[in-house]
Amino acid sequence: MTSLDAGTAAGGGVRFLGNRRAYWRLLMRGAALLMVTLGIYRFWLATDIRRFLWSNTEVAGESLEYTGTPLELLLGFLVAIAILIPVYAGFFVAALDLGTIGHLSGLIAFAALGLLGQYALYRARRYRLTRTIFRGVRFHQSGSAWRYAFCAVFWWSITALTCGLAYPFQIASLERYKMRNTYYGNLAGGFAGSAFHLLLRGFPMWFLVFAPLLVTAGAFIEVVDWKALGDALSVGADDVMTRIESSNPALGSVVVFGMLMGSVAACAAALLYPAFQALVLRWWSSGLRFGDIEMRSTLRTRHVYGAYMRFLWYAILFSIVMTMIGGLGLLLAGSIGGSPPAGPGAEIAVTGVLLVGYVIAALGFSTIYRATVMLSLWQLGMESLQLSGLSALDRVKATGRPSSALGEGLADALNVGGY
Amino acid sequence: MTSGAGIFFDGKTSARHNAMVALSASGLEIAGHDGRLLAQWPYDEIEGLPAPANVLRLGRRGNALLERLEILDSAFAAAVDARATYVDRTGTLQRRQRTSVIGWTVVATLSLLAVAYFGVPAIAERLAPLVPVGIERKLGDAVDMQVRGILDTRNAGMAFECGTADTEKAGRAALDRLVHRLEAAAALPMPLRTFVVRRTEANAIALPGGQVYVFQGLIAKADNADEVAGVIAHEIGHVARRDGTKSVLQAGGLSLMFGMLLGDFVGGGAVVIAARTVLQSSYSREVEAAADRYGAELMNKAGGNAHGLASMLGKIGGATEPGMKILLDHPETKARVAAINKIAGTQPTSPFLNNAEWASLKRICAG
DSSP states (O other): OOOOSOOOOSSEEEEEOOOHHHHHHHHHHHHHHHHHTTTTTHHHHHHHHHHHHHHTEEETTEEOEEOOOHHHHHHHHHHHHHHHHHHHHHHHHHHHSOSHHHHHHHHHHHHHHHHHHHHHHHHHHHHHHHTEEETTEEEEEOSOHHHHHHHHHHHHHHHHHTTTTTHHHHHHHHHHHHHHTEEETTEEEEEOOOHHHHHHHHHHHHHHHHHHHHHHHHHHHHHOOHHHHHHHHHHOSTTHHHHHHHHOTTHHHHHHHHHHHHHHHHHHHHHHHHHHHHHHHHHHHHTEEETTEEEEEOOOHHHHHHHHHHHHHHHHHHHHHHHHHHHHHHHHHHHHTOSSOOHHHHHHHHHHHHHHHHHHHHHHHHHHHIIIIIHHHHHHHHHTEEEEOGGGGGGOBOOOOOOOSHHHHHHHHTTOOOO | OOEEEEEEEOSSBOOOEEEEEEEOSSEEEEEOTTSOEEEEEEGGGEEEEOOOTTOEEEEETTOSSOOEEEEOOHHHHHHHHHHOTBOOTTOHHHHHHHHHHHHHHHHHHHHHHHIIIIIHHHHHHHHGGGSOHHHHHHHHHHHHHHHHHHHOOOGGGOOSBSSOSGGGHHHHHHHHHHHHHHHHHHOOSSOOEEEEEOOOSSOEEEETTTEEEEEHHHHHHOSSHHHHHHHHHHHHHHHHTTHHHHHHHHHHHHIIIIIIISOOSTTHHHHHHHHHHHHHHHHHHHHHHHHHHHHHHHHHHTTOOTHHHHHHHHHHTTOOSTTOTTTTOHHHHHHHHHHHHHHHOSOOOOOSSOHHHHHHHHTTTOO
């Protein structure tokens, strides 16, 4: 169909129109209600968040639309529970059986739930895509969630075995599968990111984090008298530590060195994480394709650091306030049991104050994280996109239908998930 | 204002149509720039959809075709809002919906807590007798492995259980004699396996499947055999009432309710653990009282002195279960002691062991 109506502008940017204060309000109200309803409100909060992010993201002059509803999420969750209860019961019974299966049941459960988690993630992505409408046309996703789950578990194991060096190949491969099966109407998606490119860019960061650990491993191999250590361990039972020490006098200093190097690596990882996130986000969004539409990201690393700085600033402020209120609360709770504070009444009151304080602190930090880092990453990621080939948008035909929210429910019940 | 500009998407393609929208008596009439009629929407079929703050986005309710109309002019948007039944630009409808959601989730939470407090123990009470003894024993073996892992510290390379060495055989025989007399009076659904174990605390525990561990510290603190017998009778109460199986069923029910249905939010884990601890200890108070009653009655039936259980309980401060410091404090113990003494009565009793047997039981962990 051709149309003489307003064609899409040749150059196309992405704008984010969201008001930060409105988002803060939404999140804070959500956190309070999560606490009151012991978490049942999360389906409504997740829907509110997505509606806000989607409808305030404007691509080529039109904003996205999220049409999912909280009740769909609740239903998906209930279905997931119905599926998972027999699975959990099965593992419980298997664990009672003292045979080989019983001993391995923990391992099997870990593997099975890992697989199911990846399956859930793929299905949840499908739900979110089919609830995303743009210009009256739906996104959708094909492909097999089980195949994705097996590939993902395979790639995660490879990444773990190679200390993270295989990570670029992992996400490139998994993204290719996801995007090949993603459609906007009849416009097929694709992924053009190169794993080697990401590996080259990311290798310096990997090296800075892992070099201290490698040095430590080398030192261990060099210093430790393995035969003596083996003898010390094989005697078993009491005083193992003393015997290990006497067999390897240099071991102590190597352990201290290892702890030092370990903290250097941890610091490097924490400091480099925003840069890593920026690198991956830039690489990933530059690889996205829909038919002739290509994307290029100009995301600046320092902006991502800025988002984390804002998080730190708010988190410190929040901690100070919490410490003051918490101290006051503890004093009050202690005085309930009379002075000096003693007896079960005071003990229970203090425990209660600590518990409420912990929940408020945990919800508070997660709210601050969502309102600073996550919102900024969404906004920066979107606004740094340059789209080309947008004329294709004038003739996309609508296909696809909405999918069930089972994946979302499973992801929720298994504690995996994203936006 | 009865007409204005809009942007229309027909839901078949992503093409954008600049449209003229007219408000007729029965609905919206959407026409293209050439005047051709694109769509006609009755007012009661129009719904408002999520959009940025300055845009009114409309669709047709229950329509698989994703037709969309966007209106940017706020005065015209207000005119549409006034006519369309389900358009909620000011958010009043949404606020009302949200209030009812919050109200009902609070009600649901409260009813869940009520079920956890009253329903779960009642269900476990009725389910536990239905669990076959064979399964309970398997469960007991699994629990036993964990309990040994925690309790067996292997100090000085001695066995965890007392009564195996030659010097301890006499003590073991005395214990067997004592337990047999209780077991004969109790008529249990499963055989009892009682051991004295090397732990210094004055305590005893019963596992599912009929295993009873009496700690060495309890024997050391006891002044006569009837005090030991009283505590064992209390533990037999747990076995007879199948409290181990009940507590496994209760724990399972609670983790299902709190772990899966609720609490999947940041910080929720702490709430779940706290709720479970409080609920489980509230169950355990009643369970202990019932085991006290059973123990005292069993002592009466076996012709022993039930006051022995009361005096032993007074000595060890009532902590027959480890890790329940807050909930098993002194007033509680006094009430328990009084309740046991009331059942014990004043009828004549015969001691469980003679002086020689009692002396050898005292040396059951001599090594």
